[in-house]
Amino acid sequence: MIPSQLTRPGSRMDAEMRQQPEVLAALAERWAVLTAQVAALSGGTAPLGVAFLARGSSDHAALLGRYAVELTTGLPTCLVAPSLATAYGKAPTGLRGWLLVALSQSGRTPEIVDLSRRYAAAGAKVIAVTNDGASELAGAAHLSIPLDAGPELAVPATKTVTGQLLAVLAIAAGLAPGYLTQAQAAALPNAVSGVLADTDAPERAARLLAAHNRLAVVGRGACYPAALEGALKLQETTGLMAHGWSTADFRHGPIAVCGPDAPALLLAGSGPADTDTLDVRNALAERRAPILLAGTAPGADLPWPALGHLGECIPATVRAQQLALATARSLGVDPDRPTGLNKVTLTS
Structure with missing residues (x-):
């Protein structure tokens, strides 16, 4: 990036957007490992259902995950309402045998971390999708999927969002082998590069x-x-x-x-x-x-x-x-x- 671009409004957001093909390619390279980890989490038995827990941009990735899981497995899915526990004091129950996918780019949002722990205590298996594999959220999960996208400094999240989108598709592919192949995942970085160009x-x-x-x-x-x-x-x-x-x-x-x-x-x-x-x-x-x-x-x-x-x-x-x-x-x-x-x- 030339010096004049470094001071242009949005230069940080622009630079982080342009890192997305690299982030997506790294996730695609891990596809076989990620899908195998998801499949192994439940010991070969399909979960009774899949719940997604997120806020903000992460909630939009969760929605894609819900579409993907419902489409590929037919399992019941839901988006968790965090305030039922944090504001209304309702303890999670009836979740034994379920899978909870918790998404937070930073891995530090208190209610996401807190609820992940509560759901795990209630018998759910928890997958954390976060940019920081050493975060509190990653530590609260049975399986952590770190995006490893590098620091994201612009306030509008970009590369962590698309990383989360690909990660939830990997989770769906782990629950329904063959749904989205590694070759299809590996084609996404080039598609994004073309868009960015x-x-x-x-x-x-x-x-x-x-x-x-x-x-x-x-x-x-x-x-x-x-x-x-x-x-x-x-x-x-x-x-x-x-x-x-x-x-x-x-x-x-x-x-x-x-x-x-x-x-x-x-x-x-x-x-x-x-x-x-x-x-x-x-x-x-x-x-x-x-x-x-x-x-x-x-x-x-x-x-x-x-x-x-x-x-x-x-x-x-x-x-x-x-x-x-x-x-x-x-x-x-x-x-x-x-x-x-x-x-x-x-x-x-």
């Missing part, structure tokens, strides 16, 4: 978003977690009122927020649920809402390659990161230092 598309799209103060980010299936993460990245880097929606839920009322002054960012890959997102363009056009399309369809404003599996959530998420960075710069905001935000939120 295209900076013109997000800069063009950012000019549209910078002219508005609110927008909807919409996706379904593999793209739903990316839509939620994309909305969060736009919120924290730009201050825009961005909200993520499932396409199905979006049709049930929230589409009313879109119009000439409120655009929609649609994320649609090559999966069976993505046709619904493409179809919503007609309803948005009737409302004269500006539309940005990110995905695999011909003519997409923000394209990524068709992969044919839930791993498309990863390049979709990277496209959203690029758009957030470019929009912040267009607005003259430094996304490395969002107002009033800290790198680690110590929720308890």
